[in-house]
Amino acid sequence: MESLGIGELLWQQGKRQILGLLLAHPCTLCQRSTPAWLCPDCQQQVYQCQLSDPLDRSHAGLPVISWGGYGGSLKQLIGAFKYGGQPGVAQWLGTELGQLWLKHQKLVGKKATRAIALVPIPLHPTRRRQRGFNQAELLARWVARVGQVPLVEQGLLRVQETQPQHRLNRQDRQTNVAQAFQVHPDYGHQLQQTTVWLVDDIFTTGATAQAAAQTLRRSGVSVAGICTVARALPWSADPA
Numbered sequence: 001m002e003s004l005g006i007g008e009l010l011w012q013q014g015k016r017q018i019l020g021l022l023l024a025h026p027c028t029l030c031q032r033s034t035p036a037w038l039c040p041d042c043q044q045q046v047y048q049c050q051l052s053d054p055l056d057r058s059h060a061g062l063p064v065i066s067w068g069g070y071g072g073s074l075k076q077l078i079g080a081f082k083y084g085g086q087p088g089v090a091q092w093l094g095t096e097l098g099q100l101w102l103k104h105q106k107l108v109g110k111k112a113t114r115a116i117a118l119v120p121i122p123l124h125p126t127r128r129r130q131r132g133f134n135q136a137e138l139l140a141r142w143v144a145r146v147g148q149v150p151l152v153e154q155g156l157l158r159v160q161e162t163q164p165q166h167r168l169n170r171q172d173r174q175t176n177v178a179q180a181f182q183v184h185p186d187y188g189h190q191l192q193q194t195t196v197w198l199v200d201d202i203f204t205t206g207a208t209a210q211a212a213a214q215t216l217r218r219s220g221v222s223v224a225g226i227c228t229v230a231r232a233l234p235w236s237a238d239p240a
Contacts (some may be wrong), residue, residue, distance in 0.1 A: 028080050037092045049074035059206045066231030067097050087133050094142025101227045102147045117194040119155035140199040157182045181215040191221045198226035
């Protein structure tokens with residue numbers, strides 16, 4: 001193979017540098033230029049929030065798989081995702097969550113009697129219009145892609161506009177979402193043939209997840225659990 005001359009080598013190097021500049025954008029957390037959603041330093045900080053034990057079975061028959069603890073850089077990243085106009089961050093968060101969920105499925109190792117489907121926790125249409133997207137839905141798309149499982153984006157509907165959960169105490173949270181959900185009539189039969197995993201961004205007291213799971217179960221749908229990017233831990237002072 002003919003070797004490249006010094007001029008051609010410099011030209012190729014220049015093209016790579018230009019391409020790198022075109023593809024680079026500000027890091028979601030520190031604003032430094034990076035070709036990924038997070039620069040290496042910030043990514044390492046977020047990884048420090050990753051849970052060593054992602055599975056929590058303490059919530060009344062609803063196993064919870066969470067990638068990280070809700071605090072530090074992970075909390076900042078979720079905040080930028082939901083409120084900072086950074087919906088693209090769902091790719092990084094959803095891929096990480098999908099890999100964790102898939103690892104859990106392989107560890108369980110049980111042969112499923114029904115197909116698995118993912119259903120995101122829905123937002124009320126008013127809240128969705130205000131935000132411009134449903135964060136759980138964007139995350140679920142990447143979890144479904146990684147896990148190679150069907151996603152039923154509209155499987156659940158949010159039929160009541162509730163107060164933001166982070167403003168309420170535990171008891172009021174349960175009352176707030178008790179009648180908030182409804183199974184979409186077009187997908188009820190499809191979901192009855194599956195075992196559903198719910199997907200959301202944050203798990204705190206579990207009121208929202210339990211209300212969604214109960215709504216599905218009342219319609220004859222099996223719910224295996226919920227997977228979330230973050231879980232509020234006992235030491236967390238300000239869960240959202």
